[in-house]
Amino acid sequence: MSKIHLVAAAVALLGTFTVPAGAGDFTGAGATFPAPVYAAWGADYKAKSGSGLNYQAIGSGGGQTQILNRTVDFGASDAPMAAEKLESGKLLQFPTVIGAVVPIVNLEGIKADQLTLTGSVLADIYLGKITKWNDPAIAKLNPGVTLPTLDIVPTYRSDGSGTTYVFVDYLATISPEWKSSVGVATSVKWPTGNGAKGNDGVAGGVKNSKGSIGYVEYVYAAANNLTTAKLVNKAGKPVAPSVPAFQTAAATADWAGAKNFAASMIDTAGETAWPITSATFALLPKDPKDAAASLEVMKFFDWAYTDGGPIAEKLHYIPLPSAVQASVRAAWKAEIKDASGAAIWK
Amino acid sequence: MIRTDVVILRGANGPTEDDARWSHDWGTTIVTVETSAALPPGHLAARPLATAGHADRAEAPFRIALTAAAVLVLVLLGAIVVLLFNGGFPVLVRFGLSFFVSTDWNPVTENYGAAVMLYGTLVTSALALLIAFPTSLGIALFLTEVAPEQLRRPIGTAIQLLAAVPSIIYGMWGFFVVVPLMSAHVQPLLKAVFGPIPLIGALFSGAPAGTGILTAGLILALMIMPFITAMFVEIFSSVPPVLKEAAYGVGATTTEVFRAVTVPYGRSALVGAVMLGLGRALGETMAVTFVIGNANRIAASLYSPGASIASTIANEFPEAGPGSIKLNALLELGFSLFVISFLVLALARFLVRNRLEA
Numbered sequence: 001m002s003k004i005h006l007v008a009a010a011v012a013l014l015g016t017f018t019v020p021a022g023a024g025d026f027t028g029a030g031a032t033f034p035a036p037v038y039a040a041w042g043a044d045y046k047a048k049s050g051s052g053l054n055y056q057a058i059g060s061g062g063g064q065t066q067i068l069n070r071t072v073d074f075g076a077s078d079a080p081m082a083a084e085k086l087e088s089g090k091l092l093q094f095p096t097v098i099g100a101v102v103p104i105v106n107l108e109g110i111k112a113d114q115l116t117l118t119g120s121v122l123a124d125i126y127l128g129k130i131t132k133w134n135d136p137a138i139a140k141l142n143p144g145v146t147l148p149t150l151d152i153v154p155t156y157r158s159d160g161s162g163t164t165y166v167f168v169d170y171l172a173t174i175s176p177e178w179k180s181s182v183g184v185a186t187s188v189k190w191p192t193g194n195g196a197k198g199n200d201g202v203a204g205g206v207k208n209s210k211g212s213i214g215y216v217e218y219v220y221a222a223a224n225n226l227t228t229a230k231l232v233n234k235a236g237k238p239v240a241p242s243v244p245a246f247q248t249a250a251a252t253a254d255w256a257g258a259k260n261f262a263a264s265m266i267d268t269a270g271e272t273a274w275p276i277t278s279a280t281f282a283l284l285p286k287d288p289k290d291a292a293a294s295l296e297v298m299k300f301f302d303w304a305y306t307d308g309g310p311i312a313e314k315l316h317y318i319p320l321p322s323a324v325q326a327s328v329r330a331a332w333k334a335e336i337k338d339a340s341g342a343a344i345w346k
Numbered sequence: 347m348i349r350t351d352v353v354i355l356r357g358a359n360g361p362t363e364d365d366a367r368w369s370h371d372w373g374t375t376i377v378t379v380e381t382s383a384a385l386p387p388g389h390l391a392a393r394p395l396a397t398a399g400h401a402d403r404a405e406a407p408f409r410i411a412l413t414a415a416a417v418l419v420l421v422l423l424g425a426i427v428v429l430l431f432n433g434g435f436p437v438l439v440r441f442g443l444s445f446f447v448s449t450d451w452n453p454v455t456e457n458y459g460a461a462v463m464l465y466g467t468l469v470t471s472a473l474a475l476l477i478a479f480p481t482s483l484g485i486a487l488f489l490t491e492v493a494p495e496q497l498r499r500p501i502g503t504a505i506q507l508l509a510a511v512p513s514i515i516y517g518m519w520g521f522f523v524v525v526p527l528m529s530a531h532v533q534p535l536l537k538a539v540f541g542p543i544p545l546i547g548a549l550f551s552g553a554p555a556g557t558g559i560l561t562a563g564l565i566l567a568l569m570i571m572p573f574i575t576a577m578f579v580e581i582f583s584s585v586p587p588v589l590k591e592a593a594y595g596v597g598a599t600t601t602e603v604f605r606a607v608t609v610p611y612g613r614s615a616l617v618g619a620v621m622l623g624l625g626r627a628l629g630e631t632m633a634v635t636f637v638i639g640n641a642n643r644i645a646a647s648l649y650s651p652g653a654s655i656a657s658t659i660a661n662e663f664p665e666a667g668p669g670s671i672k673l674n675a676l677l678e679l680g681f682s683l684f685v686i687s688f689l690v691l692a693l694a695r696f697l698v699r700n701r702l703e704a
Binding site: 058059060061062064065068069151153158159160161182183184185186187188189190193194195196197201204205208209 | 450451452453454455521522525526529553555556557558635636639640641642651653657660661662663664665666667668
């Protein structure tokens with residue numbers, strides 16, 4: 001290849017990275033949990049409206065940093081952001097879609113949803129207080145199931161993650177000891193067990209060693225046919241993880257009383273509610289420097305609320321209850337203003 | 347002013363130690379040329395290049411470009427040091443030097459200590475060296491002294507290919523192949539053999555989960571072995587054949603030649619090569635993250651999960667909030683790794699240079 005050809009090839013290659021952005025393209029960055037559904041929505045929305053979403057799944061912490069620095073049009077975070085940080089960063093937080101976290105196990109002869117656990121048993125396992133599978137606390141919940149004298153190997157996410165936040169939030173809600181000795185954050189000081197990176201790492205780690213237990217997003221467990229376990233909810237009923245169970249949790253959450261839409265769907269009162277359910281959030285500046293891009297973001301999520309439900313459900317996510325969607329739209333109108341102080345969302 | 351290039355005419359044996367010394371003292375590149383037997387070895391041929399003035403003017407832009415490229419490296423290095431030091435400084439202000447000895451890494455209470463990661467980094471790297479050094483020495487001696495000519499090329503090429511395998515591949519292979527193997531076979535076996543021995547037994551106690559410090563050390567060893575072996579082969583090939591032939595001539599066996607000639611001749615260069623391998627092991631991130639078990643605890647057993655500096659940064663960085671003390675703690679961890687790697691590299695340079703000047 002001659003030098004000129006090489007240069008031409010290099011220029012062509014550069015060109016592929018600098019495709020001019022479409023008229024209404026907008027950017028987002030943050031949480032990895034909703035990334036698959038944002039991607040699916042983005043592709044569909046682009047086909048319908050011509051505006052493309054460029055979403056970078058860099059993690060919730062990164063998403064918060066980027067939107068605080070205003071380097072993207074919206075940020076995304078699995079854990080709700082602290083109220084005072086939202087205040088000082090002039091950000092509006094709203095939920096976009098709902099997901100669930102499920103326990104997975106590796107025990108010989110145990111099939112999916114055959115084993116039943118409670119929140120306090122789960123907490124004691126991760127606290128290192130229950131160490132054998134045939135512990136009386138587990139046996140009592142599972143009459144008729146033969147449990148081996150095997151060591152329990154708890155597995156957790158080593159990377160900071162919204163999934164961990166939701167899971168330990170549940171453990172802390174149920175177990176006072178967990179709350180006082182470990183606490184709730186996107187990564188915590190685990191008293192026992194092994195850490196693995198990402199959902200696939202936890203799933204792989206559980207698969208690698210017999211007797212291990214872990215937790216992953218339901219989306220991941222459903223797509224990979226992992227051996228999930230039932231949990232006893234607040235109503236005292238054992239429930240298997242399923243989309244209707246998550247919907248019940250979403251419907252029974254206290255949305256009206258929640259500040260910044262940070263309603264807890266952990267251990268809600270519904271009869272058939274799955275206890276580890278949570279929303280993921282988007283963060284939008286209240287004083288956007290690019291009002292047009294901000295409007296695009298709101299149009300996108302408006303479309304996703306109205307028409308994106310089937311796509312979300314196909315990927316095992318739960319759409320927001322319609323009453324919550326209405327209050328999000330009202331919040332857009334009331335809170336997001338352009339430079340002249342006029343509402344951008346009409 | 348007349349500049350000269352040095353051309354040394356040599357016999358078939360290639361450069362000698364003197365050449366290396368001149369090269370070092372004068373900062374010149376020395377070109378060696380094979381000669382016919384008629385010319386005396388070591389003969390110097392000076393070749394006039396060009397007179398100064400005209401050529402220097404023409405070369406000025408070139409010189410500036412080269413200098414700029416070199417300065418860029420220094421600027422980059424400085425920028426990295428400044429970022430890591432500044433970013434980590436709030437941690438030193440808050441926790442003081444106890445940051446380096448505290449084993450508490452708790453994002454909930456925002457207490458951060460680096461002892462677990464320092465321990466994990468140093469122990470996995472030390473294990474890696476413990477396994478990789480004798481193995482590399484064996485492979486290199488085999489390749490240079492024992493192997494039949496037909497075997498040298500394929501094995502040598504295989505080693506270079508292994509050195510080129512990206513670390514993430516080692517990580518995935520380690521996670522899916524080595525970890526189950528360790529869990530099912532190697533760890534129970536080691537436990538059965540060493541378990542009953544006091545003190546050493548504690549190193550092999552606990553549940554054989556497959557992941558942990560030992561597995562991380564093993565994967566690191568496999569990663570740095572090709573690297574160290576390749577350098578060892580270079581070093582052993584540079585031992586003047588006349589020394590070895592002399593030893594064989596007075597009746598030494600192959601083993602005796604290794605012990606008395608080959609290894610002592612390259613000793614400090616060997617140590618330098620090992621140090622470079624160590625530098626690689628210290629900073630290795632992805633492969634270690636896959637297999638170390640990622641727990642912020644220190645335990646006596648090599649089976650227990652741990653964390654290294656690099657794996658902790660890889661794990662925690664995406665969720666470290668803007669302006670948080672956690673981010674500062676991660677930057678300070680990065681700074682400590684930088685300092686450790688720098689010290690190891692400096693030691694390696696020092697030892698390799700010593701050998702040239704010896």
